[in-house]
Amino acid sequence: MVRPAFNVMPHGSVGRAVELAQLAESLGYERCWVYDEGLAASDVYVALTAIATSTQTLTVGPGITNPYTRHAGATASAISSLDELSGGRAFLGIGAGGSLTLDPLSIARKRPLTAVRETIDACRRLFAGETVSVDGSHVSLREASLLNVRAGTEIWLAGRGPRMLELGGAACDGVLVDFIFKPHLGPAVERIQAAGAAAGNRPRISYSTMLVTDDDTMAAIKPHLTYRLVDSPAEVQEAIGLTDADAAVIRAALADGLEAAAEHVRDEWALPFVIAGSPRECGEELHRLAETHGVESFVVPLLDDEPAEKLLHSGASIIEMIN
Numbered sequence: 175m176v177r178p179a180f181n182v183m184p185h186g187s188v189g190r191a192v193e194l195a196q197l198a199e200s201l202g203y204e205r206c207w208v209y210d211e212g213l214a215a216s217d218v219y220v221a222l223t224a225i226a227t228s229t230q231t232l233t234v235g236p237g238i239t240n241p242y243t244r245h246a247g248a249t250a251s252a253i254s255s256l257d258e259l260s261g262g263r264a265f266l267g268i269g270a271g272g273s274l275t276l277d278p279l280s281i282a283r284k285r286p287l288t289a290v291r292e293t294i295d296a297c298r299r300l301f302a303g304e305t306v307s308v309d310g311s312h313v314s315l316r317e318a319s320l321l322n323v324r325a326g327t328e329i330w331l332a333g334r335g336p337r338m339l340e341l342g343g344a345a346c347d348g349v350l351v352d353f354i355f356k357p358h359l360g361p362a363v364e365r366i367q368a369a370g371a372a373a374g375n376r377p378r379i380s381y382s383t384m385l386v387t388d389d390d391t392m393a394a395i396k397p398h399l400t401y402r403l404v405d406s407p408a409e410v411q412e413a414i415g416l417t418d419a420d421a422a423v424i425r426a427a428l429a430d431g432l433e434a435a436a437e438h439v440r441d442e443w444a445l446p447f448v449i450a451g452s453p454r455e456c457g458e459e460l461h462r463l464a465e466t467h468g469v470e471s472f473v474v475p476l477l478d479d480e481p482a483e484k485l486l487h488s489g490a491s492i493i494e495m496i497n
Contacts, residue, residue, distance in 0.1 A: 178490060179206070204232065206232045207238070211275050222236065226256060226259055231263075239268055251320055269333050291341055294345050300318065301329075306319065330342075334354060348470070349378075380471045380473055385474065401428065401435075404421045457492045
């Protein structure tokens with residue numbers, strides 16, 4: 175069984191994010207991630223609080239936050255408070271953070287693996303009710319503890335690099351793999367599971383990409399593939415036929431915005447990163463990927479407001495079809 179989840183980017187009002195979460199809950203979605211994109215979106219914890227107080231069953235958490243814009247103790251406190259408010263429905267989603275979040279704040283992403291590892295460790299200990307003192311490279315705490323804690327609060331990691339995936343496998347309850355080059359999904363999951371086995375951990379796997387069932391959906395996802403394509407490893411670019419010159423054109427166009435850069439993205443470059451076809455074909459491919467790689471949940475990304483309801487309905491229908 176593939177559990178339905180979604181990740182909402184609160185570009186507009188917080189009220190709009192709440193509306194989408196309520197619709198998703200009515201359609202049977204179980205987990206709500208909220209993008210933490212700093213100044214590019216509404217505050218993630220304000221949005222999460224509004225969603226938590228307006229829903230009854232959704233598990234809620236940042237999708238994803240990072241170790242740089244907030245102190246690890248502040249992050250743990252926010253999640254713990256959200257968990258208390260929601261009646262035990264909160265989780266922490268953590269990753270290294272990206273340029274969309276960090277650049278406007280003039281924050282450098284220094285030693286991301288260490289920063290994420292120390293944040294996970296500190297939050298895990300604080301969630302367990304410990305009084306924590308630590309003097310790490312990134313995280314420092316002195317006799318720190320939380321008022322409201324639940325030892326079972328889940329920590330999920332999102333990442334693509336091999337060492338980050340191994341960290342998720344070894345130290346987290348689950349790992350979110352999103353918009354990965356599909357031939358790399360299997361090796362990524364194997365790396366996560368191997369690291370988990372070595373650490374005595376059994377991480378769950380969540381997978382996210384766009385379900386492309388028509389031309390409009392393909393057009394909607396292309397702006398968000400621009401930076402992913404140009405940042406892909408050289409072997410991936412070669413595999414999809416993206417030349418250095420093509421990448422340079424997209425990168426230059428990004429100065430004029432995502433929509434301008436999207437005009438240079440070809441369908442054949444996008445298809446290896448998404449699940450595309452008729453609803454039935456999408457369902458069959460998702461089922462095959464989930465069965466092959468042990469995917470527990472599928473996350474529908476709501477990156478833009480306009481097609482959000484359509485994507486929620488389509489995702490719920492496709493997931494129900496394969497369950």
